[in-house]
Amino acid sequence: MTLQETLEIHVKAAIKALFNSELESVEFQATRKEFAGDVTVVVFPMLRVVKGNPAVIGEQVGQYLLDNVDLVKGFNVVKGFLNVEISDKYYLDFFKSIKEDDTFGFAKQKDDKAVMVEYSSPNTNKPLHLGHVRNVLLGYSVSEILKASGKKVYKTQIINDRGIHICKSMLAYQKFGNGEVPTEDFKGDKLVGNYYVKFDQAYKQEVAELVTQGQSEEDAKKNAPLLLEAQEMLIKWEAGDEDVVALWKKMNEWVYAGFDVTYKNIGVDFDAYYYESNTYLLGKEFVAEGLKSGVFEEDPDGSVWCDLTEDGLDRKIVLRSDGTAVYMTQDIGTAIQRIKDYPDVGGMVYTVGNEQDYHFKVLFLILKKLGFDWAKNLFHLSYGMVDLPSGKMKSREGTVVDADDLIQEMTDTAEEISKELGKLEEYDEDEKQALYKTIGLGALKYYILKVDPKKRILFDPKESIDFQGNAAPYIQMAYARIQSILRKANSTNGIVASDAFNDAIVLHEKEKQLIKQLEQFPEMIQSAAEQHSPALIANYTYDLVKDFSSFYQNLPIVLGNEDVNSQKFRISLSKTVGQTIKNAFQILGIEVPERM
RNA sequence: GGUCGCAUAGCUCAGCUGGAUAGAGCACCUGCCUUCUAAGCAGGCGGUCCUAGGUUCGAAUCCUAGUGCGAUCACCA
Numbered sequence: 001m002t003l004q005e006t007l008e009i010h011v012k013a014a015i016k017a018l019f020n021s022e023l024e025s026v027e028f029q030a031t032r033k034e035f036a037g038d039v040t041v042v043v044f045p046m047l048r049v050v051k052g053n054p055a056v057i058g059e060q061v062g063q064y065l066l067d068n069v070d071l072v073k074g075f076n077v078v079k080g081f082l083n084v085e086i087s088d089k090y091y092l093d094f095f096k097s098i099k100e101d102d103t104f105g106f107a108k109q110k111d112d113k114a115v116m117v118e119y120s121s122p123n124t125n126k127p128l129h130l131g132h133v134r135n136v137l138l139g140y141s142v143s144e145i146l147k148a149s150g151k152k153v154y155k156t157q158i159i160n161d162r163g164i165h166i167c168k169s170m171l172a173y174q175k176f177g178n179g180e181v182p183t184e185d186f187k188g189d190k191l192v193g194n195y196y197v198k199f200d201q202a203y204k205q206e207v208a209e210l211v212t213q214g215q216s217e218e219d220a221k222k223n224a225p226l227l228l229e230a231q232e233m234l235i236k237w238e239a240g241d242e243d244v245v246a247l248w249k250k251m252n253e254w255v256y257a258g259f260d261v262t263y264k265n266i267g268v269d270f271d272a273y274y275y276e277s278n279t280y281l282l283g284k285e286f287v288a289e290g291l292k293s294g295v296f297e298e299d300p301d302g303s304v305w306c307d308l309t310e311d312g313l314d315r316k317i318v319l320r321s322d323g324t325a326v327y328m329t330q331d332i333g334t335a336i337q338r339i340k341d342y343p344d345v346g347g348m349v350y351t352v353g354n355e356q357d358y359h360f361k362v363l364f365l366i367l368k369k370l371g372f373d374w375a376k377n378l379f380h381l382s383y384g385m386v387d388l389p390s391g392k393m394k395s396r397e398g399t400v401v402d403a404d405d406l407i408q409e410m411t412d413t414a415e416e417i418s419k420e421l422g423k424l425e426e427y428d429e430d431e432k433q434a435l436y437k438t439i440g441l442g443a444l445k446y447y448i449l450k451v452d453p454k455k456r457i458l459f460d461p462k463e464s465i466d467f468q469g470n471a472a473p474y475i476q477m478a479y480a481r482i483q484s485i486l487r488k489a490n491s492t493n494g495i496v497a498s499d500a501f502n503d504a505i506v507l508h509e510k511e512k513q514l515i516k517q518l519e520q521f522p523e524m525i526q527s528a529a530e531q532h533s534p535a536l537i538a539n540y541t542y543d544l545v546k547d548f549s550s551f552y553q554n555l556p557i558v559l560g561n562e563d564v565n566s567q568k569f570r571i572s573l574s575k576t577v578g579q580t581i582k583n584a585f586q587i588l589g590i591e592v593p594e595r596m
Numbered sequence: 597g598g599u600c601g602c603a604u605a606g607c608u609c610a611g612c613u614g615g616a617u618a619g620a621g622c623a624c625c626u627g628c629c630u631u632c633u634a635a636g637c638a639g640g641c642g643g644u645c646c647u648a649g650g651u652u653c654g655a656a657u658c659c660u661a662g663u664g665c666g667a668u669c670a671c672c673a
Binding site for chain 2: 027029032034035040042044045047054078079080081123160163164165276301303312313314317319320321322324326327330353354355356357358359361382384385387417418421423439447450451452454455456458463466467468469470471473474476477478480481484485486487488489492527531535536539542543546549550552553554556557558559560561574595596
């Protein structure tokens with residue numbers, strides 16, 4: 001039971017005993033640091049049940065708690081706020097109960113339904129950029145947070161491997177490729193992306209020529225020979241043309257190999273892959289079923305629609321008049337297929353940008369109408385775009401921040417800073433490189449994850465990502481320091497963190513603050529899971545580390561600490577804080593270094 | 597035009613179900629490295645919480661209207 005739960009019972013009992021009234025709930029908050037006390041009971045809401053002066057009621061309740069509850073050792077009332085002081089013993093007992101738990105904060109897996117989390121979901125015609133990075137980091141972290149909250153999780157993606165976009169790259173490759181193949185220094189996704197850009201350049205040139213020949217720009221865009229050729233290619237692909245399919249397979253394989261390197265670089269993984277080239281057919285089957293059951297309706301031209309006007313939305317097309325699938329078709333198919341493949345899945349999370357809010361609203365509604373009971377457990381993890389100062393990133397125009405390049409730049413920056421600080425001299429080259437990556441990548445991940453997912457991020461490549469203050473390296477530094485302290489303690493006088501300390505500890509304010517902060521961690525994971533927000537974990541970790549840094553700079557832990565019992569306690573406390581930092585960063589997907 | 601989202605310090609962001617004098621980091625200014633790592637600590641400066649109404653004992657938080665920015669409303673994905 002948490003401290004608040006315990007106190008809630010007693011406050012209710014107090015109101016019952018003193019005023020013979022029933023309290024629905026009790027409102028708590030942390031006591032502000034200018035007042036004495038640890039937990040504050042807000043008296044105002046009680047006035048609905050108990051009439052009287054809030055200050056007087058606060059006094060009476062406080063006195064009751066002091067008389068009847070062991071862990072309460074004092075109180076004071078300021079206006080309508082009852083500040084309750086909690087005994088050190090409570091905090092020490094709590095700390096003892098968690099200090100040897102390396103999985104502190106993580107809930108035991110509950111035996112309920114699994115969640116499938118979709119993220120990344122790239123097109124196969126271009127490399128991953130900063131926008132994908134936000135998607136991938138969010139999806140991965142939310143998956144890990146859900147796991148830590150006690151859920152079983154499958155990570156998945158839908159790969160948009162067919163369509164006009166990949167045909168454009170293919171066509172450009174056919175025309176200008178001269179048999180170029182990926183090399184170790186030039187990944188396949190980059191290669192294919194280059195031909196996508198080349199297509200666009202050549203296409204624009206054609207359009208311009210047509211316009212000088214007198215066509216309107218609108219017509220020219222439709223009539224440019226390259227576009228017509230690409231569309232022809234798509235038709236051939238759908239018809240199963242051997243040459244086209246062979247080229248499509250070859251180029252997609254190049255892209256997948258390139259993506260794998262990037263994912264590995266970022267440090268994310270997947271449990272299941274779905275390909276649009278498979279699922280769009282599936283969607284058609286379910287559309288046919290929905291047509292029979294009356295969820296969908298067919299127009300005279302043969303197109304199939306879902307009428308959502310009664311739900312305040314529009315009519316939505318689910319099949320074109322020529323019988324081909326649209327985006328919605330395949331998403332319906334994919335969702336149903338996933339549940340068939342993983343029957344233990346009871347809900348899904350889609351990590352997709354907020355430009356598709358409407359699409360998912362419609363998708364979820366259609367799945368509900370089709371009668372799937374799991375449709376009520378679908379969640380669109382909608383996040384804001386990552387924009388540049390110049391505006392939106394556009395792959396075609398080459399105005400993107402490439403994922404691989406960005407990671408390399410962050411690693412290089414970490415190296416520069418480390419050298420400036422002149423640390424790491426005694427490290428060998430491999431260790432150094434690994435550390436630069438840990439710090440650089442950590443800084444990038446933290447920078448993105450600490451922001452509320454639904455807010456958009458403006459990324460200015462000229463302004464460097466922070467390595468100080470509310471940033472990953474600050475937190476990693478604290479972790480490394482703690483490991484250093486543990487080594488020091490062991491080498492100085494043989495104390496290890498698991499050594500028992502006795503109860504003759506009088507908690508220093510900074511020690512108590514740390515324990516209070518630790519106490520928050522499990523519920524922080526639960527609310528981060530409920531809200532699908534890694535930002536909560538990031539900000540929590542920062543607060544914990546700030547408290548630790550203050551503790552570390554103001555109190556002697558090993559050296560200069562005469563009291564062996566206190567040494568043991570502080571070492572143990574440091575170790576547990578370190579473990580909590582590690583656990584928190586693990587679910588953000590950020591590594592911590594043993595030294596830095 | 598309809599719908600959805602966002603708006604807090606010069607900049608980047610916290611602020612949970614309404615609660616005490618709105619908090620951090622960066623930047624700027626002061627101190628602190630011959631004890632465990634200064635990517636740090638201690639402190640200072642900095643606010644019309646977009647505007648106007650409303651609900652409430654109490655509003656950055658909830659409601660209404662407006663302003664600004666973004667997204668979306670395709671037989672594109």
